[in-house]
Amino acid sequence: MASFNTVAGCVLASALFAMVVGKVSNAVVPVHRLEKPALAVADEAPTETAAAAPAEELPPIDPLLASANVEHGKEIFMKQCFTCHTIDKGGPNKVGPNQWDIVGRKKASHEGFSYSSALQAKGGEWTYEDINHMIFKPQAFVRGTKMAFAGLPKAQDRADVIAYLRTMNDNPPPLPK
Numbered sequence: 001m002a003s004f005n006t007v008a009g010c011v012l013a014s015a016l017f018a019m020v021v022g023k024v025s026n027a028v029v030p031v032h033r034l035e036k037p038a039l040a041v042a043d044e045a046p047t048e049t050a051a052a053a054p055a056e057e058l059p060p061i062d063p064l065l066a067s068a069n070v071e072h073g074k075e076i077f078m079k080q081c082f083t084c085h086t087i088d089k090g091g092p093n094k095v096g097p098n099q100w101d102i103v104g105r106k107k108a109s110h111e112g113f114s115y116s117s118a119l120q121a122k123g124g125e126w127t128y129e130d131i132n133h134m135i136f137k138p139q140a141f142v143r144g145t146k147m148a149f150a151g152l153p154k155a156q157d158r159a160d161v162i163a164y165l166r167t168m169n170d171n172p173p174p175l176p177k
């Protein structure tokens with residue numbers, strides 16, 4: 001009899017425990033999510049990305065530019081960037097701003113495009129190196145950017161695209177020495 005009670009007690013206790021845990025985790029998860037301000041989430045994600053591949057540790061793109069393949073860069077652009085960016089002179093803004101003369105252009109300066117405050121705050125001009133970082137991991141380079149693009153993982157692909165961007169300009173800026 002005693003052992004039956006013990007077993008029954010155990011079963012009851014485990015059932016209760018499971019219920020409580022269930023309730024508690026139900027209660028904890030949503031509250032936890034709600035309490036976490038969107039800003040904190042945004043702050044955390046890029047830190048992880050940055051830890052995996054810190055923006056500063058991306059090898060410089062300059063050495064790859066000299067031998068870059070402009071035609072291949074154009075192909076990549078048409079497949080991966082054109083969905084969001086036109087690149088012809090005077091072309092319209094789409095999801096992203098027109099890319100004509102992007103190399104050397106002041107950041108977040110294309111007329112008629114509503115940039116994120118994150119990109120507006122970045123400052124400076126689009127150098128080869130900054131574009132390299134932007135198309136490697138936009139979120140790691142400009143935390144909070146509107147550019148929802150996974151990135152081009154291969155350095156030579158990025159160099160090819162940048163070499164193509166360089167040509168889409170009235171006066172293509174000099175290639176790095």
Ligand code: HEC
Binds near residue numbers: 081102107118134147
């Ligand atoms: C899913 C849409 C999308 C794709 C794909 C995309 N971009 Fe963007 N891009 C954007 C948006 C949106 C912005 C504006 C970002 C902001 O305001 O934070 C932007 C901004 C930029 C800028 C800065 C422009 C400026 O005027 O300051 C560059 C450079 C750029 N993109 C290059 C590229 C290249 C090159 C590719 C392809 C390898 C690419 N993007 C793919 C949406 C996209």
